[in-house]
Every structure is written in structure tokens, then in C-alpha cells.
Amino acid sequence: MIRIPGRGSLDRAPRARPAVLALGSNLGARGELLRAAVAALRATPGIEVTAVSPVVESIAVKLSGADPTAPRYLNAVVLVDTFLSPHGLLDAVHDIETEHGRTREERWGDRTLDIDIVDFDGLESADPSLTLPHPRAAERAFVLAPWLAVDADAFLPGVGPVAAQLTKIGNDTVPAEEVQL
Numbered sequence: 001m002i003r004i005p006g007r008g009s010l011d012r013a014p015r016a017r018p019a020v021l022a023l024g025s026n027l028g029a030r031g032e033l034l035r036a037a038v039a040a041l042r043a044t045p046g047i048e049v050t051a052v053s054p055v056v057e058s059i060a061v062k063l064s065g066a067d068p069t070a071p072r073y074l075n076a077v078v079l080v081d082t083f084l085s086p087h088g089l090l091d092a093v094h095d096i097e098t099e100h101g102r103t104r105e106e107r108w109g110d111r112t113l114d115i116d117i118v119d120f121d122g123l124e125s126a127d128p129s130l131t132l133p134h135p136r137a138a139e140r141a142f143v144l145a146p147w148l149a150v151d152a153d154a155f156l157p158g159v160g161p162v163a164a165q166l167t168k169i170g171n172d173t174v175p176a177e178e179v180q181l
Ligand SMILES: Nc1ncnc2c1ncn2[C@@H]1O[C@H](COP(=O)(O)OP(=O)(O)OP(=O)(O)O)[C@@H](O)[C@H]1O
Pocket: 090, 104, 107, 108, 109, 114, 115, 116, 117, 118, 127, 128, 129, 130, 131, 132, 133, 134, 135, 136
């Protein structure tokens, strides 16, 4: 069968899709690393950074629970519009992590830079290589609080409004006003 595209599809411009990225760092020059990550996102073809949240600080959560003896984290959320596919965006953020010294020895271990995809245009996916929305975002005030700060109407697919979810779990972050991204 020969498929003849309708006029609409020939004229339709590719659409940039919104995504929500969660950034974290608890090793090295944490603020500098987050700033460098935002610059790298801005420099990536196919990504437009539309908002950068305030920075928050919190105790490191390890697999064994909150660990006050580990270096504290700085976290922020970056909103983007992107022409990349979900996996294309994941590859791009992995490249940025690697360029900034990220190593993977231990699950939830200390790290120079972590960038997670919290939401990609409301998609839901159970693919382990890219689960959407991020399966642990709803339990992380260090994700929800900065996200809410840049989008009062933020909504987590399958969960609901971020404002209500943050009230439910409690906000254990503190503002890190001295760090500007
Ligand atoms: N939404 C997502 N965002 C980022 N990575 C994801 C996502 N869903 C699945 N992954 C996969 O998770 C793998 C491990 O990611 P990473 O090392 O950042 O985990 P982590 O930060 O230690 O833990 P967590 O996923 O709980 O934040 C990645 O290689 C990636 O393929």
C-alpha cells in the first residue's frame, strides 16, 4: 500500500515536548556542579531550558534510610521543552552526568551529579531503562519542593497535584538561598 500523507501532516512542525528534570549533587563543589549541569542542558541541541528552580538542601537518603553522616545534597528542578525522544533525553542527561564526574559504584551512593527524568509530557512507562514518571519522585520532597516552586500547578501522572503530595509526605528540605543557578 502506498501511503499518501494528508496535507496536514506535511505542514505540521515537530512539537517540542515538556519534561521535568531533577538534579542532585552531594560530592565536590555541589553548587558549581548544578550550575554546570544547567549550562550543559542549555547547550544541548534539542533542549530548551524554560525554568530553573531555587536550590534546596537535604540529608542524604541511602538505601538504609536518611544518613546524617553522609554529605548533604543540593537539589534543584529544571523544566525543559525538548525535541528529543524520551530515550534521547535520557542519553543526553547521562552524557552530562558522565562529563561531570559521575560514577556508579553503589545504589543511592554519594555522587557529583545526578539528573533524573521526573516527567516527560505526562507519559507513563514501566520500561526499567526509563520509567515514567520517575517511580520514586512522589516520595522525594527534594524533588517535589523545588518543582512546586517553579510550577504551582505541577502534576505527577498517577499521583496527582504535587502540592497535595508534598503536604502528604512533608517537606524535609531547607532553602539553599546562597546557591543561585
Ligand atoms: N525516569 C528515569 N530517570 C532517570 N533514569 C531512569 C529513569 N527510569 C529508569 N532509569 C534508569 O535508572 C538507571 C539508574 O539511574 P541512576 O544511577 O541515576 O539511579 P539512582 O539515582 O542511583 O537512583 P534513583 O533512580 O532512585 O534516583 C539509569 O541507568 C536509567 O536507565
